[in-house]
Amino acid sequence: MKKGIYKLSVDCGRSGDLEGVFIATDVQVKALIDSKIEVYFGEILGKHSEVYGAIEKKEVKLLTQDINAIEVVEKYNLSNGVNPFDYGFINFEIKGVNIEDITVGEVIDLLIKSSKK
Template sequence: MKKAIYKFSANYGRSGDLEGIFIAAKQEVDKLISSKIEVYFGEVLGKHSEIYRAIEKKEIKLVTDDAEAIKIVAKYNLTSGHNPFNYRSINFETTSFDLDDDMTVGEIIHKLLKQKK
């Protein structure tokens, strides 16, 4: 899977905004959006904030798929902020495989993509 650099930016009203820069494959991002997995960010915007929801297409933008840029970001660990793939899911169920409570959204996406093949 060809990787790219993406920017995540979501507004949660009065609570605030979440942003992040991360590397992922286009298929992973597409599956995250189409599967409607609710990402559980926890209390990242303050005590009792409980932030969770499905990621919308408008909240993830492709920055670049330039191989050199991706290599530099990866080599120097220049990802930052909130990466929806690194958090747990909430309210997501599937009958196609057993969900482990400790699985990240990224791990669930990988399993869903494997099944597709």
């Protein structure tokens, strides 16, 4: 698992765009995309916008895996905008596991952990 700085760019049509820069591992990003979990952003683009959906590969770009850059972003809290791992989700279940009231990031970590068994 290698950490990286990623950029999220989601086109929501005429409602607007979601953008963010965040740190995650390559395994977390792959699991996010492969699981097709629908991230629930709520009314992030204004009242009644109700934005949700699975994150596609074309919407996430690896900016760098340079350890020095990652350390600077972490040290000075330079992540900004939308981080899909920080939001809730809809229409997703893990058989035999209660995943109510947790974030997408926590679900992804559970999926990664269960795949290692």
